[in-house]
Amino acid sequence: MSNAALQSKIDDLISGLPTDLFIAGEWRAAQGNKRFSVENPATASELTTVADASIEDGDAALSAAVTAQETWGDTAPRDRGELLRAAFEKVLERTEDFALLMTLEMGKSLSEARGEVTYGAEFLRWFSEEAVRIHGRYSVAPAGTSRLLTLQRPVGPSLLITPWNFPLAMATRKIAPAIAAGCTTVVKPASLTPLTTLLFAQILQEVGVPKGVVNVITTSKSGDVTDPLLRDERLRKLSFTGSTEVGRHLLKSAADRVLRTSMELGGNAPFLVFQDADIDAAVEGALIAKLRNIGEACTAANRFLVHKSVHAEFTRKLTDRMAEKSTGPGTDEDADLGPLISESERDKVHDLVRAAQEAGAKLKTGGGVPNKTGWFYEPTVLADVTANSPIFHQEIFGPVAPIIAFSDEAEGIRLANDTEMGLVAYAYTRDSARTLRLAEKLDVGMVGINTGIVSNPAAPFGGVKQSGIGREGGFEGIEEYLETKYVGLPDPNAGN
Numbered sequence: 001m002s003n004a005a006l007q008s009k010i011d012d013l014i015s016g017l018p019t020d021l022f023i024a025g026e027w028r029a030a031q032g033n034k035r036f037s038v039e040n041p042a043t044a045s046e047l048t049t050v051a052d053a054s055i056e057d058g059d060a061a062l063s064a065a066v067t068a069q070e071t072w073g074d075t076a077p078r079d080r081g082e083l084l085r086a087a088f089e090k091v092l093e094r095t096e097d098f099a100l101l102m103t104l105e106m107g108k109s110l111s112e113a114r115g116e117v118t119y120g121a122e123f124l125r126w127f128s129e130e131a132v133r134i135h136g137r138y139s140v141a142p143a144g145t146s147r148l149l150t151l152q153r154p155v156g157p158s159l160l161i162t163p164w165n166f167p168l169a170m171a172t173r174k175i176a177p178a179i180a181a182g183c184t185t186v187v188k189p190a191s192l193t194p195l196t197t198l199l200f201a202q203i204l205q206e207v208g209v210p211k212g213v214v215n216v217i218t219t220s221k222s223g224d225v226t227d228p229l230l231r232d233e234r235l236r237k238l239s240f241t242g243s244t245e246v247g248r249h250l251l252k253s254a255a256d257r258v259l260r261t262s263m264e265l266g267g268n269a270p271f272l273v274f275q276d277a278d279i280d281a282a283v284e285g286a287l288i289a290k291l292r293n294i295g296e297a298c299t300a301a302n303r304f305l306v307h308k309s310v311h312a313e314f315t316r317k318l319t320d321r322m323a324e325k326s327t328g329p330g331t332d333e334d335a336d337l338g339p340l341i342s343e344s345e346r347d348k349v350h351d352l353v354r355a356a357q358e359a360g361a362k363l364k365t366g367g368g369v370p371n372k373t374g375w376f377y378e379p380t381v382l383a384d385v386t387a388n389s390p391i392f393h394q395e396i397f398g399p400v401a402p403i404i405a406f407s408d409e410a411e412g413i414r415l416a417n418d419t420e421m422g423l424v425a426y427a428y429t430r431d432s433a434r435t436l437r438l439a440e441k442l443d444v445g446m447v448g449i450n451t452g453i454v455s456n457p458a459a460p461f462g463g464v465k466q467s468g469i470g471r472e473g474g475f476e477g478i479e480e481y482l483e484t485k486y487v488g489l490p491d492p493n494a495g496n
Contacts, residue, residue, distance in 0.1 A: 006331060010104065013097055019050045021057055021218065022201045024064035025211025031056050036220040038195060041107040041339040042329035042374040050194050053219040055228050058186070061215040065157040065184035066234045068212030073154045073182040075210075077132045080180055084128035086207040091121045091168075091200070098196065102167055103330035105193045107338040107375075108293055110330055120169035122457040123176045123473065130478045131180035147489040152482040154182035155260055156236035159229050161188045161222075161250075163241045164341055165296045167196035173461075173472050174239050175204075175214060181481035183237070187216045188226055190242075192341055194218040223249075230254055237261070237481065241298075244421070244466050262470035262480045264298070264462060266395050267423035270416035271301035272438075274409070275309045277428035281450065283317045286401065288452030289426050291325065291379070294337050295399040296345075298467075299424050299446075299455060302396055303385075304403040305415050311405040315383050318401060319364040322379040325399075327370055339375040340398055346375040349398030356382050356391040356402060366400070393419060409434065417443045423463035424454055445471075 001009075019035075020027040030051035037046045053061075091098065099113035108116070136151035158178055162170040171187065178185050189197035201216045219225045229235055230253040237260040240250050244266040254261050271289055273282045289301035306314045328335025340346040346369065353367050366380030377398050385392060385402040392402065406412040416425055424446040427438050435449050445463035448454040455461060460474035470480050 010100065013100055014048050014104075017048065017101075017195055018198050018202050019048055019195075021051045021053055021061070022198065022205070022214070022216040023057070023061045024067075024215065025205065030054060036191065038105055038192070040104050041341050042331075044343075044374060047104055047195070050198070050218045052221070053217040053225055055225055058217055058219075058225040058229055059232075061186045061217050062157060062159075062229055062232060062234060064212035064215050065186050068210060069154075069157050069184045072184050072210060072213050073156070075182060077134060077180075077182075080182065081128040081131035083207055083209050084124045084131065084176055084179055087203055087209075088121050088124035088128060090203045090207055091117065091124065091172075094203070098168055098199065100331070101196050101199060102193075103338070105195050106164060106167055107341060108330050109335065109338050110333065112293060113330065116166060116169050119455065119457070120166070120172040123169070123172040126457040126473070127176035127180040127478060130177070130475070134181065134478065134482065145491050145494075147491065149487040149489055151485050151487070153485055155481050155483050156183060157234060158183050158185050158237040158239060158481065159188065159226065159235055160185050161226065161238070161240045161242065162190060162197065164190035164192040165293055167193040168200060170241050171197045171200055173457075173477075174241075175200075177472070177478045178481050179209070179213065181478050183481045184213050185215065186229065187214060188222065189216065189218060191218065191220050191222065227253060230259065231257065233257065235259065239470075239480065240264070247468070260480075262472065263468040264470075264472060265466060265468045266421055267298035267300070267463065267467055268302045268393070268395055268419040268421040269299060269424045269426065269444075270442075271304045272412050272416060272425070272427040272429075273304070273306040273310060273314055274412070274427070274429040274431070274434065275307040276430045277310065278430065278450075279310055279313055279317065282314060282428040283321060285426065285428060285450070285452030286318055287321055289448075290401050291337065291399055292453065294340060296341060296397050298395070299453075300397070301401070301426055301452070303392055303415075304401055305406050305412050306403055307412070308405040308407055311403070315364065315381070315403055318403075319381045322381050322399075322401065323365040325379040327372075327376045327378065329374065337376075337379060337399055340377055341375065343375050345397060346377050349377050349396060349400060352391045352394060352396055353380055353382065353400055356385055356389045359386055359389040361385045361389060361391075361402065387415060387418065395421070409437070413438070413441050417441075420466045421463070422465035423467035424448065426452060426454075
């Protein structure tokens with residue numbers, strides 16, 4: 001596609017986007033007609049502006065969700081599921097629009113963005129099927145003198161706060177189970193990437209999701225708008241994906257009202273390579289685990305722990321493959337890696353690399369800022385990283401692979417667990433007994449064995465320690481939006 005044709009396509013897409021607030025089934029301007037800019041990180045230029053919600057706008061969105069909850073919670077599960085199925089099909093029909101939009105506002109390559117459309121849409125299909133599988137039970141009490149009835153009901157109006165790195169998938173991963181469970185929602189997308197969520201809201205409107213079931217508020221003042229909602233007695237649940245620092249603040253606010261919470265927070269994933277690993281396969285898995293989404297993923301491999309006997313070979317091969325990767329706008333089909341989300345995030349990555357070098361790490365490739373417009377960073381490999389280096393303990397969120405050697409399995413596990421985070425770990429080994437030991441001893445919520453990717457809509461996603469609370473996806477995902485109610489019944493045989 002020529003540059004002129006691509007620009008024409010971009011202009012048509014942007015001009016046709018909804019950019020206002022979506023409240024009670026209507027697109028409306030923010031109070032005072034305030035708006036803020038959304039930029040393309042590959043060019044540092046403005047894409048468009050969107051409505052900048054106020055506290056009053058947030059209150060209006062919650063009021064719409066509360067009103068809709070009165071009937072939505074009693075809507076037939078099949079009807080809820082069919083709406084999600086229709087949205088699934090509609091999203092896939094517009095794969096190219098969603099992919100291009102995510103590339104423009106977030107930076108990832110078009111190929112990765114297309115993959116996210118497939119992944120994000122799968123949450124709609126998965127939870128369309130789970131909507132009709134909300135269960136209860138009936139049993140005889142142990143003493144035999146009464147009966148126990150349990151049933152599940154929707155939690156109620158929910159505030160969903162999504163991050164910028166997976167604009168579609170993080171929205172569908174929260175909105176789909178809420179709809180399936182019968183909960184209404186107020187969705188607050190990241191201010192850096194609100195356009196994808198607005199387009200998805202338009203899809204929900206087109207397939208017939210009732211007014212007020214899903215409300216979307218975009219704002220440049222997230223805390224100012226969401227904190228009053230967390231204090232509102234009508235709100236029943238908070239689901240947040242983002243940094244641990246922000247998650248801690250939200251948990252404190254949610255605690256005042258004992259809100260149901262789901263938190264998917266930071267990661268610091270170890271990638272272990274044992275002496276019996278297939279090194280070529282491990283390198284391929286490392287590239288996936290490190291470079292997916294330009295390294296801007298909570299599941300990204302953050303620390304490469306390699307057995308000393310294969311350390312040199314793995315380092316050499318990973319360095320060679322990383323050095324081959326090119327950077328460029330996500331719309332450039334020849335570029336391997338797009339830009340990071342912002343200048344400040346790019347600078348954080350560069351600061352971590354320099355601090356690691358100052359602490360003794362050896363730069364094998366990369367380590368610099370390309371001389372081009374946009375927030376790009378070179379794919380980087382650091383060897384001989386020490387366990388006390390800042391880069392070992394902080395989430396990098398960029399295309400940087402720090403490598404440290406270990407001497408035996410026990411040390412590898414100790415280093416892997418040496419973090420306050422516990423989202424995911426990866427390990428390459430051909431020893432089945434070791435695989436089982438790792439599954440039990442790695443202090444994380446998810447483990448990938450001989451694979452560089454674990455995310456799957458049919459699997460429970462989430463972590464332990466300061467990586468979060470609750471699970472998204474899988475059979476467990478809908479449980480986050482359901483309350484269990486117990487009903488005690490008399491023995492129906494009494495008196496007969």
